Amino acid sequence: MPTYFETTLIKSWLEEHPLPWLSYDTEKKKLIVVVDNHLLSTHRSCGTHYMLNAVEGQNFKPGFGVPNNRQWYLDFGIVFHKLVEYYYQNFRKDNFNVNEWAVDLAYQLWMQKELEVYKDHPEYKAILGLKGFSALLLQYAQRYRADNERLRIIATEVSFGKSREVQLFSTPAYEFYLAGRMDVLVDDGYFIMPMDHKTVGTFKRGDPLDRYLNDEGPTGYVYTLTKILPKYVPEELIFKRDCTRILMNLISKAWDVNAPADRFRRLTIYKTQEQLSQYQLRMVLSIEALLRDLITYINHGVACVPRDTSHCTNWYYGKCYFFDVCRQSSEEAMRATLSNGFVQLPVWDTENVSL
Numbered sequence: 001m002p003t004y005f006e007t008t009l010i011k012s013w014l015e016e017h018p019l020p021w022l023s024y025d026t027e028k029k030k031l032i033v034v035v036d037n038h039l040l041s042t043h044r045s046c047g048t049h050y051m052l053n054a055v056e057g058q059n060f061k062p063g064f065g066v067p068n069n070r071q072w073y074l075d076f077g078i079v080f081h082k083l084v085e086y087y088y089q090n091f092r093k094d095n096f097n098v099n100e101w102a103v104d105l106a107y108q109l110w111m112q113k114e115l116e117v118y119k120d121h122p123e124y125k126a127i128l129g130l131k132g133f134s135a136l137l138l139q140y141a142q143r144y145r146a147d148n149e150r151l152r153i154i155a156t157e158v159s160f161g162k163s164r165e166v167q168l169f170s171t172p173a174y175e176f177y178l179a180g181r182m183d184v185l186v187d188d189g190y191f192i193m194p195m196d197h198k199t200v201g202t203f204k205r206g207d208p209l210d211r212y213l214n215d216e217g218p219t220g221y222v223y224t225l226t227k228i229l230p231k232y233v234p235e236e237l238i239f240k241r242d243c244t245r246i247l248m249n250l251i252s253k254a255w256d257v258n259a260p261a262d263r264f265r266r267l268t269i270y271k272t273q274e275q276l277s278q279y280q281l282r283m284v285l286s287i288e289a290l291l292r293d294l295i296t297y298i299n300h301g302v303a304c305v306p307r308d309t310s311h312c313t314n315w316y317y318g319k320c321y322f323f324d325v326c327r328q329s330s331e332e333a334m335r336a337t338l339s340n341g342f343v344q345l346p347v348w349d350t351e352n353v354s355l
């Protein structure tokens with residue numbers, strides 16, 4: 001953990017540099033860290049990238065080309081999850097109109113998020129753009145229409161974070177909390193589970209679940225589940241159900257006309273109590289490492305923060321958009337590159353992710 005002096009340093013630095021994921025609680029006299037899987041995985045991928053993006057809010061300036069691949073995944077993911085949430089809030093209502101959802105609302109959200117800027121992106125092409133996306137939604141609504149969907153929907157848009165629902169760790173100087181947002185909370189009669197929607201390339205290569213078995217995101221949802229459930233279901237129901245799983249609702253972008261139904265798969269991932277305790281410890285140590293890098297950043301500048309250069313040319317399948325910043329000869333030159341090609345936007349805030 002940071003020393004007393006380092007903690008005081010962070011506290012006074014925060015007065016000039018407020019962050020959505022780190023704050024000082026004057027009543028508790030503690031630093032409060034609230035981080036989600038996106039923030040922690042960004043930091044694990046590269047400390048320098050984290051400081052530039054999640055501390056300074058540095059982003060590509062519009063007009064400097066299409067943002068990198070990771071931005072497509074974020075932007076498309078936001079549109080996709082909004083539509084899924086809308087579906088599960090409304091699909092059993094008499095006035096639910098599947099065309100208005102899959103065509104009109106999809107068009108509206110797609111345009112609002114400006115997804116057409118990605119028209120040369122391989123993922124855009126794989127999904128066949130907006131038309132292909134609407135077709136996928138129509139297929140989904142046919143496969144999981146109200147009379148075919150056996151799951152009971154407990155809640156949609158389940159957010160947790162700054163209300164401090166999911167505590168990871170507490171010391172006299174710090175409290176760490178987990179933040180996140182579950183698409184849907186479901187009950188299948190045996191299990192109460194988060195249902196997480198993921199688009200995958202195809203089901204034809206390997207086990208589609210492999211990508212998620214070690215992923216900290218799904219484990220974090222299972223870890224969170226029992227802590228937030230009392231808000232959504234009566235206690236006696238929690239005791240009657242097993243709450244140790246997550247349901248992965250996988251949707252293939254590739255479409256085989258000879259087997260259209262094979263575009264959707266639902267698979268569960270189970271976590272033992274031991275795995276959940278290990279997860280908690282990993283998250284605490286990840287946050288500790290993040291704070292240590294923040295102290296380096298405050299004391300010595302971004303050029304001295306540890307880097308993982310294996311991600312420079314492979315930042316989630318693309319070149320890291322800070323590549324030209326990090327190759328500069330001095331902090332001053334890095335700052336000049338940032339001021340020419342980048343713009344400072346609000347830092348990622350899990351609970352306020354919106355279109």
Ligand code: SF4
Binds near residue numbers: 048307308321324
């Ligand atoms: S270019 Fe490399 S070192 Fe720089 S932020 Fe990106 S991944 Fe990190």
